[in-house]
Amino acid sequence: MKKGNKISILGAGNVGATIAYTLTMDGMASEIVLVDINQNKAKGEAMDIIQGTALCPPVNIYAGDYSDIKDSDIVIVTLGCARKPGQSRIDLAQGNVNIIKSVMPQAVHYAPDAIYVVVSNPVDIITYTILKTTGLPESHVFGSGTLLDSSRLRESLARTLEISPKNIHAYMFGEHGDSAMVPWSLTSIGGIPLKTYLNSMREKNPDFKGLDLAAIEAEVHTSGAQVISLKGATFYAIALSARRICECILRDTNTVTTLSGMIHGAYGIDDVCLSLPFVLDCHGISGMNAPELTAQEQEKLLASANVLKQTIASLDI
Incomplete structure (x- = not known):
């Protein structure tokens, strides 16, 4: 039986890992899952955080795959390339849209009832893409926006x-x-x-x-x-x-x-x-x-x- 709140984070780069750390410090969830194509990166970030949990609110944080996001209350989407110096958020659009289209079916398969919080840029375009390609309810998919x-x-x-x-x-x-x-x-x-x-x-x-x-x-x-x-x-x-x-x-x-x-x-x-x-x-x-x-x-x-x-x-x- 699931106990407490479960948050899954798709993407263990700077943004995803920092979100995981921030949620851990705040005691926001009892279970946090990090999913990334670079499994060692996700595992390392989870290990680095969990080694300090004796000093903060308890949380089970670990690296996993898409099947591990099952029963998540919230899925935070940070997938995609980060903006580089001199690059606009819109410049990122098609590449990150393609990434989202390729991986979101897996996420929705395992966590169809979760609330999806989109952080990936360009956030408005990625939010629109997820809504148009997954069939998730509009109340359950929104971006961090402004x-x-x-x-x-x-x-x-x-x-x-x-x-x-x-x-x-x-x-x-x-x-x-x-x-x-x-x-x-x-x-x-x-x-x-x-x-x-x-x-x-x-x-x-x-x-x-x-x-x-x-x-x-x-x-x-x-x-x-x-x-x-x-x-x-x-x-x-x-x-x-x-x-x-x-x-x-x-x-x-x-x-x-x-x-x-x-x-x-x-x-x-x-x-x-x-x-x-x-x-x-x-x-x-x-x-x-x-x-x-x-x-x-x-x-x-x-x-x-x-x-x-x-x-x-x-x-x-």
């Missing part, structure tokens, strides 16, 4: 305003990539609309120059590429994002968060996966909120959707 972008945005605002990022509600919508947009009209600081908050700061401090919103948005767009340029890959922040998603599922939190899911008509967008505020609980994504946007914001969101649609049209999915 959860990380939104975290980067909150950190940037927090650093600039010298306030905790936990007190900032700010989001990126659309593609997890260069066309993602910030709905500034929805941004708030401690429950206070951003515009009101900035006006209050100006009244208190005449020297306060305000925020360069365009510069902040540009920083968020380029921050991942900057990390890749400096150290070759990004994996810590996305691992924390994956941990947060697993927490929302396993603890049934009914949390509103920006994830990449299939869109049906919201803002005039249809048949594409991109990030909007979805409700996440033990059943996966159980609903989607479509807050009112300004005309300019909606135009930018439609442009982001069109970028993804054009890419999809160019691929063999």
